[in-house]
Structures are given as C-alpha cells and as structure tokens.
Amino acid sequence: MQLRQIKNIYFKEMLDTLKDRRTLISMVIIPIFIFPVLIFGMSSLVTSQAQKAEQKTKTIAIYGEEYAPQLTQHILSQGKFTQIKLEKDSLEKALSDKRLEAAIEFSFDFEEALNQGDTARAVIYYDQAEVKSELAESQLKTIVRKYEEQIVEVKLKAVNLSKEAIAPIRIASRNLAPPAKMSGFLLSMFLPYMLMILCMTGAMYPAMDLTAGEKERGTLETLLVTPASRLDIAGGKFLAVLTASFVTGVLGTASMTITSILGVTRFGQEAQAASASLSINPLSIIMVLLLIIPIACLFSSLLLSLSLVARSYKEAQSYVSPLMIVVIFPAFASFLPGFEFQTIHTFIPIMNTSLVLKDVLLGTFQWNKIALVFLVNAVYAGIGIFLAKRMFEKESVLFRI
Amino acid sequence: MIEALSLTKHFQDKKRGLIKAVDQINFICHPGEIFGLLGLNGAGKTTALRLLSTTLKPTSGTAKVAGFDIVKQPQEVKSRIGFLTGQTALYPRLTADEVITYFCRLYGMNGQLLEKRKKVVFETLGITEFKDTKVDKLSTGMKQKVSIARAIVHDPPVLILDEPTVGLDVITSRDVIDLVRDAKKQGKTVVFSTHRMEEAAKLCDRIAIIHKGRILITGTLSELQTQTGLRELEDIFVRLVGE
Numbered sequence: 001m002q003l004r005q006i007k008n009i010y011f012k013e014m015l016d017t018l019k020d021r022r023t024l025i026s027m028v029i030i031p032i033f034i035f036p037v038l039i040f041g042m043s044s045l046v047t048s049q050a051q052k053a054e055q056k057t058k059t060i061a062i063y064g065e066e067y068a069p070q071l072t073q074h075i076l077s078q079g080k081f082t083q084i085k086l087e088k089d090s091l092e093k094a095l096s097d098k099r100l101e102a103a104i105e106f107s108f109d110f111e112e113a114l115n116q117g118d119t120a121r122a123v124i125y126y127d128q129a130e131v132k133s134e135l136a137e138s139q140l141k142t143i144v145r146k147y148e149e150q151i152v153e154v155k156l157k158a159v160n161l162s163k164e165a166i167a168p169i170r171i172a173s174r175n176l177a178p179p180a181k182m183s184g185f186l187l188s189m190f191l192p193y194m195l196m197i198l199c200m201t202g203a204m205y206p207a208m209d210l211t212a213g214e215k216e217r218g219t220l221e222t223l224l225v226t227p228a229s230r231l232d233i234a235g236g237k238f239l240a241v242l243t244a245s246f247v248t249g250v251l252g253t254a255s256m257t258i259t260s261i262l263g264v265t266r267f268g269q270e271a272q273a274a275s276a277s278l279s280i281n282p283l284s285i286i287m288v289l290l291l292i293i294p295i296a297c298l299f300s301s302l303l304l305s306l307s308l309v310a311r312s313y314k315e316a317q318s319y320v321s322p323l324m325i326v327v328i329f330p331a332f333a334s335f336l337p338g339f340e341f342q343t344i345h346t347f348i349p350i351m352n353t354s355l356v357l358k359d360v361l362l363g364t365f366q367w368n369k370i371a372l373v374f375l376v377n378a379v380y381a382g383i384g385i386f387l388a389k390r391m392f393e394k395e396s397v398l399f400r401i
Numbered sequence: 402m403i404e405a406l407s408l409t410k411h412f413q414d415k416k417r418g419l420i421k422a423v424d425q426i427n428f429i430c431h432p433g434e435i436f437g438l439l440g441l442n443g444a445g446k447t448t449a450l451r452l453l454s455t456t457l458k459p460t461s462g463t464a465k466v467a468g469f470d471i472v473k474q475p476q477e478v479k480s481r482i483g484f485l486t487g488q489t490a491l492y493p494r495l496t497a498d499e500v501i502t503y504f505c506r507l508y509g510m511n512g513q514l515l516e517k518r519k520k521v522v523f524e525t526l527g528i529t530e531f532k533d534t535k536v537d538k539l540s541t542g543m544k545q546k547v548s549i550a551r552a553i554v555h556d557p558p559v560l561i562l563d564e565p566t567v568g569l570d571v572i573t574s575r576d577v578i579d580l581v582r583d584a585k586k587q588g589k590t591v592v593f594s595t596h597r598m599e600e601a602a603k604l605c606d607r608i609a610i611i612h613k614g615r616i617l618i619t620g621t622l623s624e625l626q627t628q629t630g631l632r633e634l635e636d637i638f639v640r641l642v643g644e
Contacts, residue, residue, distance in 0.1 A: 004509075005507065008503070008506040008507055009507075012492075012495075012499075012503045015495065015499065016492055016494055016495060019494040019495070020494060217490045217492075217493065218488045218489055218490035219489070219490050219491065219492055221456065221484075221486070221489055222484070222489050222490075222491075222504075222551065223507075224456045225454045225455070225456055225479060225482065225484040226479060226504065226507040226508065227476050227479045227480040227507065227508060227509065228507050229476065395456075395457055395458065398456075399451075399456075399457070
C-alpha cells in the first residue's frame with residue numbers, strides 16, 4: 001500500500017465526482033435544501049391550508065331547530081355556516097359524500113331544560129376522518145360553549161356570584177425541561193433518521209459510479225494495469241465515497257441547524273413551533289459529526305463492495321436499492337415515541353446511531369453508551385472495509401469471469 | 402523482453418466446468434520485435450495478455466516482462482508496460498489533460514518531469530489543441546489518441562496491445578499502427594493480439610497462432626509458410642485451427 005497512490009486516486013475520484021451532476025445533486029443540493037423545504041415549506045403549507053379550511057363556510061344540518069331557536073339563531077349569525085335541510089336517515093351517507101361537514105341535533109326539551117336550570121342536551125355529528133368536518137365540529141362546539149358561558153354569567157349574576165366563585169381552584173402545569181431539551185425534541189426525532197438516509201444517499205451514486213460505472217465505461221482495466229495496487233485503488237475510492245457520504249451528512253446537519261435558527265429569528269410563530277430548536281449546543285453538533293463517521297464508513301464500504309460486483313451502473317442500482325430499505329427500518333427507531341435504548345440495541349448498526357443521536361440532540365450525554373456505539377460501529381465499519389478490500393482483490397469480481 | 406514460461410490460467414465455470422483459458426503457453430518476444438498473437442474470439446488472447454499485464458494471476462507457470470517476474474514482482478512489471486485495447490476507455494467527465502496528468506501521477510511522475518513528458522506526448526500525437534476539452538466531447542479518433550497517450554506517457558519498454566484496432570475506423574486504426582511501428586523503431590518490445598490476418602501479416606515480425614488456450618505454431622510468416630507449405634496466412638490459420 002502506498003499513501004501517494006491512494007492520494008492520487010482519491011483526488012482524481014473527487015475531481016471526477018464533483019463533475020458528476022447526479023452526485024452533486026445527492027451530495028450538495030438535497031442535504032442543503034431538504035430541511036428548509038420540509039420545515040418552512042411544509043409548515044407554511046399546512047398553516048395556509050388550515051387557515052383556508054377555517055375561513056371557508058361549512059355546510060351543516062340542524063335537527064330540532066324548533067327546540068332551540070335562540071341557539072340556532074346564534075350559530076347561524078356567526079357567518080361561518082350554511083344550513084341545509086337533510087333527512088336524518090341520510091346524514092351518514094351525506095357526511096361521507098362530503099355534502100355537508102357536520103350536523104347538530106337539539107333534544108326536544110332543550111329550551112325547557114335551559115329555562116328550568118337543567119342540563120340541556122345536544123349532539124354534534126361529524127366525520128373525524130375528515131379535516132374539514134373535524135374543524136366544523138370544533139367551531140360548533142366553541143360557539144355553543146361561548147353561548148353557555150353567557151348563560152352561566154347571567155345566572156350567576158342573578159344570585160350575586162362572580163365567575164371566580166365557581167372556579168375556586170386554578171391549576172397550572174409548568175414544563176421544567178431545559179430549553180436545549182425542548183428545542184431538540186422535534187430535531188431529535190427527525191435529524192437522526194434524515195442523517196442516516198443522507199449519509200446513505202450521499203455515498204450511493206459515487207460508490208456506483210466509481211466501481212460499476214468504471215467497469216461499464218471500460219476504464220477500470222486501465223487503472224488495474226498501473227502500478228497502483230488493488231489496495232491503493234480500494235483505499236482511494238473508499239475515501240472518495242466516504243467524503244461524499246460525510247459531506248452530505250455535514251451539509252444536512254448544517255442546513256438543519258441554520259434552518260432552525262433562521263426559523264426562530266426571521267419567521268412567524270408557526271415556523272418557530274415547527275423548527276422548535278433555538279439552541280442546539282456546539283457539543284451536540286460535534287458529537288453528531290463524530291458519530292456519523294463510522295456509520296458513513298460502513299455505508300461507503302458496503303456500497304462499494306456491492307456495486308463492484310455489478311457489471312453496469314444499472315445492475316448496481318438493483319443491488320443497492322434493497323440496501324436502502326435495510327437502512328430505513330433501523331434508522332426509523334428515532335421516530336418511535338417511548339422507544340427505550342437498551343444494551344441490545346447498541347449492537348444493531350444504524351439503529352444504535354439513530355437512538356444515540358436522538359439522546360445527544362436532547363442534550364443527554366451518556367458517555368459510556370456513546371463510546372460503545374462509536375466502538376461497535378467502528379468494528380462494523382472495519383468489517384465493511386475489509387470486505388471491500390477483498391472484493392477489489394477478487395479477479396472474479398473485477399472481471400466477472 | 403517478454404518470456405512466457407508454461408503460462409496457464411484456468412477458470413471454474415458453474416455451467417461449463419473447468420475452462421483452460423490459457424494452457425501452458427511458451428513464447429519469447431525480443432526488444433525491437435512485434436510479436437502477434439493470432440486467434441479467434443475466445444481463443445485465450447485477452448487472458449494471456451491480462452496475465453502478462455498482471456491484472457490476472459496465473460494458475461501455474463509464469464512470465465518475465467522486462468526482466469521481472471509477473472507473479473513475484475507485479476508492481477515492477479506494471480510500471481514497465483503500456484497497455485491498450487480497443488475497448489479501453491477514458492474518463493468522460495475529465496479533460497484530456499486531466500486524464501493524462503492522472504496517469505502520469507500513477508506512474509510516479511511529478512512536477513517538471515510530468516509537465517515535460519505530457520508536452521512531448523501531446524505534441525507527438527497532436528493532442529495539444531484539444532487537451533482542455535472534456536473527453537466526452539472528443540471524436541473517436543481524438544479519444545483513441547488520448548488513449549494511446551495514456552498507454553505510453555511513462556515511456557514503457559514493453560507494449561501490450563489487445564486487439565487495439567477493434568471498432569476503429571481506418572484513419573484511427575492508422576494512429577495505432579503508427580504507434581506500434583514507432584515502438585519497434587525505438588527498440589520496445591511489442592505484443593499484439595488480433596484476429597485480423599492482414600494486420601498480423603503486415604505488422605508482426607513473428608506470429609503465434611493461439612487456439613483454445615494453446616499455441617499451435619510460432620514463427621515468422623515465412624517460417625509458418627515453410628512449415629505448412631501454404632502461402633497465405635489465412636490458409637495457414639484455417640488449416641491449423643480447423644484440425
């Protein structure tokens with residue numbers, strides 16, 4: 001093995017990789033833009049859709065209108081609802097056909113119960129699976145509650161009581177989680193998963209291009225006849241793929257952090273709530289970057305080995321795509337609420353990183369666990385690199401004899 | 402000089418069983434000589450040349466290339482050979498200059514030596530005017546010139562050429578033929594494989610006819626004619642291979 005040759009191959013592969021549009025997209029464009037697009041795009045889309053849905057007049061049916069004429073009048077005077085006449089039998093079908101959003105039914109003794117100081121009953125019918133219907137339900141409920149408050153106030157006044165008299169105890173909850181923990185909460189679920197995927201996609205295209213792609217173009221043999229040994233070639237290519245994987249991860253982390261900070265200072269409350277990450281501390285960021293090194297090594301070596309077996313770029317894609325699914329499942333662990341990190345998980349690659357990254361982003365630094373995960377992944381990466389080296393030494397793989 | 406000594410390569414194929422791709426071949430090619438390996442497709446030419454260039458390891462036997470053993474000293478061998486085939490390609494996204502610089506570095510050249518050698522090769526082959534163009538944008542002929550430059554940029558004493566004119570038009574083939582003749586003039590050792598009779602007859606000082614991994618006959622064209630009593634190389638070939 002000669003460091004000089006590894007360096008030669010590495011720099012050439014990086015130059016070649018940076019001239020490849022596909023790799024540039026997966027290595028630079030996607031990690032930089034995925035977070036702002038996801039966070040601001042999605043949150044503003046959701047907000048604007050919700051606003052639109054809220055402003056839109058809802059169609060409702062009212063049953064037993066004659067039993068609660070005042071409340072009916074009150075509901076319709078808000079300007080939020082259009083009333084339609086509908087047989088109660090066909091209500092369920094009409095709801096599922098989206099001919100109306102909700103219906104309210106007053107009991108026959110509604111007004112009477114109110115006057116006598118009893119509880120007057122009404123039922124709201126809606127379809128919880130429909131956002132608009134659910135919105136109509138909550139709007140109807142709010143209006144009825146407000147109406148109820150007015151009645152209560154009048155009744156209390158009649159007996160010389162204040163509103164506070166019927167609310168003698170006020171209980172409040174205070175969140176004592178440190179700001180770093182709160183701020184990282186959303187990030188902690190999302191970032192580990194995204195980082196795993198980004199490290200993988202970042203390595204994918206260069207790995208295929210530098211092996212199967214080179215075979216397909218007929219350039220691999222010209223490299224094999226040079227004084228660079230197989231180990232030099234494997235080393236140079238591995239480092240190039242690793243760089244791509246790591247850069248993708250770093251850019252992803254940077255983009256996520258900047259997006260979050262910008263979200264807090266520049267954008268409105270929705271964006272703030274969505275990004276919810278005022279202070280990702282420097283230690284977290286350093287640990288994140290450190291923890292993705294062995295995992296990027298593992299991805300790079302596995303992808304190189306797999307794609308080297310293929311004769312063409314297309315064949316390599318069919319080998320590599322299933323690996324993506326293998327990565328997605330364990331990476332998803334960070335998304336599972338209440339998923340406890342147990343010792344056994346330390347030995348499951350990807351899942352271990354996903355879970356330990358989640359802890360780190362929440363500001364919990366269990367150093368022994370972090371060290372163990374790093375070590376375990378380093379061992380896996382070592383095995384992966386050894387496998388890649390063996391592949392580069394195999395004539396049957398290089399020439400597909 | 403190249404000296405193949407009982408050079409053998411077997412492959413295990415799941416369907417066809419043991420394949421003797423190269424079977425105990427022996428030949429010598431001296432400096433200043435063009436040695437032709439003539440055979441049908443699948444005769445074992447490519448495997449033989451891959452063994453000589455050390456990209457494949459022999460099952461048994463060995464060969465000496467420029468005085469070094471292909472099994473024991475592959476790195477020494479590699480730095481002394483120029484390898485070219487009709488199929489070898491270049492990196493499409495790099496410029497001609499970047500490609501050649503890369504190979505110069507792989508052959509251990511740096512700094513002034515690298516620039517000097519590049520200049521000589523570019524001028525000899527007429528690459529200078531398109532050296533900064535991406536390989537992707539070059540014509541087949543230009544690409545072949547860059548390929549030749551890649552093979553000879555380190556001034557190797559031995560050239561191993563595996564069907565270097567396959568798929569090339571007449572004009573581009575001429576560049577390869579010129580390369581072979583120049584190499585001979587410079588006293589280099591040239592092994593050249595082909596399945597084209599006229600090319601072998603025209604270029605090679607000595608010819609070996611290879612079939613099913615074995616060399617059937619070796620000699621100059623006139624020696625082959627004397628041994629077989631036939632005049633045309635094609636007739637000689639058909640008789641030997643057909644038997």
